[in-house]
Amino acid sequence: MNAIRVLTIDQVKAGDALPELAYDVTATTVVLGALASRDWRPMHHDKDFAQHRNGVRDIFLNTPNQAAWFERYVTDWTGPYGRLGRMQFRMKDSVFPGDRMVFRGEVTKVTTDAGGCGWVELAVRVMVGDKVCTECNARVAVPTAAGDNPWARRDERWQPEA
Amino acid sequence: MSETDAALPAEVQGWIGQKRYEQEGEFDVERGYVWTTCASVENGNPLFWDEKAAQEITGGPIAPPTMISVWFRPHAYAPNRAGTAQPLQVHFDCKEKLGLPEAVMTDNTITFREPVRPGDRLRTWQVLRSVSPLKTTKLGTGRFWVIDVEYVNQKGESVGTETYTGFGYKREAK
Numbered sequence: 001m002n003a004i005r006v007l008t009i010d011q012v013k014a015g016d017a018l019p020e021l022a023y024d025v026t027a028t029t030v031v032l033g034a035l036a037s038r039d040w041r042p043m044h045h046d047k048d049f050a051q052h053r054n055g056v057r058d059i060f061l062n063t064p065n066q067a068a069w070f071e072r073y074v075t076d077w078t079g080p081y082g083r084l085g086r087m088q089f090r091m092k093d094s095v096f097p098g099d100r101m102v103f104r105g106e107v108t109k110v111t112t113d114a115g116g117c118g119w120v121e122l123a124v125r126v127m128v129g130d131k132v133c134t135e136c137n138a139r140v141a142v143p144t145a146a147g148d149n150p151w152a153r154r155d156e157r158w159q160p161e162a
Numbered sequence: 163m164s165e166t167d168a169a170l171p172a173e174v175q176g177w178i179g180q181k182r183y184e185q186e187g188e189f190d191v192e193r194g195y196v197w198t199t200c201a202s203v204e205n206g207n208p209l210f211w212d213e214k215a216a217q218e219i220t221g222g223p224i225a226p227p228t229m230i231s232v233w234f235r236p237h238a239y240a241p242n243r244a245g246t247a248q249p250l251q252v253h254f255d256c257k258e259k260l261g262l263p264e265a266v267m268t269d270n271t272i273t274f275r276e277p278v279r280p281g282d283r284l285r286t287w288q289v290l291r292s293v294s295p296l297k298t299t300k301l302g303t304g305r306f307w308v309i310d311v312e313y314v315n316q317k318g319e320s321v322g323t324e325t326y327t328g329f330g331y332k333r334e335a336k
Contacts, residue, residue, distance in 0.1 A: 004208055004215060029202075036195070036202040038235035063270065065202060067228040072205035080209045080219055084227050088271040151220045151277070160273050 005079030008143045009110060009118035018077045018105035018122070025061070027097040033065030060094035061101075070124060070136045073103045078120075078142050083150040085119065085160030086139040092132055099128040108137075115157040118144040168296050174259050177290045183251050184287040187233045188240075191282040195232060196225050224277040230313055230322045233284050252288040252309050253328050260293075262304045262330030269327040275320045282315045291325075304331025 023029075027047075034044035039062045042049040050059045061069075067087065075082050095101050105124035112118050122138040139160065141150035150158075200210050208215035209224060216223045235249055257265050278284065294306040311324040 023204075032198075032202040036199040037229075037232050038195075038237075040235075040238045063267075064228070064231060067272070068199055068203045068205070068226060071226055071228040072200075072203045072207070075205070075207050080207050080215060084274050086271065086273045087228070088269065090269055091267070149219065154276070158275065160275065 006081050006143065007078045008145060012107055012110050012120055014107050014109055016107040021073050021103040023101050025095055025097055025099045025101055027059065030059045030061055030097060034062050037062060037064035039064060056094060058096040060096050063091060066134055073124060074122060074138050074140055078140055081143050081149060083141045084138065085141055088137045090135045092134060095128060095133050102127045112144060113159055113162060115159060116144065117141050117150060117153055170293055171259060174256065174293060178292065179289065181287045181289055184285065187284045188237065191225055191233055191278055191280050193223065193280045199226060199229055220277055222279060224279050227274040230272060230278065231324060234286050252290050256307050257330045260305060260330055262332060264333060265328050265330040267326055267328050271325040273323045275322055276315060278321050284313055284315055284321065286311060286313050302331035302333045304329055
């Protein structure tokens, strides 16, 4: 096993920025994402349908695959001990082939709950140029110290809703 | 946005809080789809690729939490199946019964609980939580509704909940 990143809660404070992730989207990105999420709807693989039925310029990234992109972005930062508790999305605009999508995020809150679980709240967004395409508020648990593992929490020790 | 009082049809009122469309996934959670999903977003998280890391951190392999709805999207074809199965059927029921031909999803929240593991066979159901009075937005006049989609594993443990807010509407005549 290669050395793995372990982000602990003492390394994080409100206002911290996550490293930016930029990715050049192609038609393959969109189609692969749609098929990986078992989304067979034609606007995610058929440009003619997208243009003439949806009235948009091209096929576009589907929502479940955007969720997978957000998960990757957050856990690239936390490392594998980071455990997602909750994600809330607001879709504002579409991401098309030819777009350079850029993920940015900030820490908005750092807390430890009554069960001793360390939580980091994040405001994340995917942008194309100056346009925000999707916003995501994420709540992710990270270890409170070396030896703590959020994945070991169950029942009343795992409270993702708060 | 303006609001208008109009009675909610009794049938739709009766759906609120009711568990509907309970179903079992068509297939077990499997790693091929996990890897395809990870490849689609270039996710190198060792939990999904490194057996030793997965054993140490999560007690064995798991699926990416955001794949929770993937396990219920129907195949594009299945023998002896009439029509096309619709994920989020309650949303389409609301559109039909409320006479609102257009709809958009405005918000989607996913809460993650027990990890989903290869070999799991998940179950799901949908619950209509609320329907708003008639409202007029820039899209048209219609109603907002909130639907929870619950997911459990074969042991009956919750693996997550998705909450969708939809807005069904009629376009304004021009």
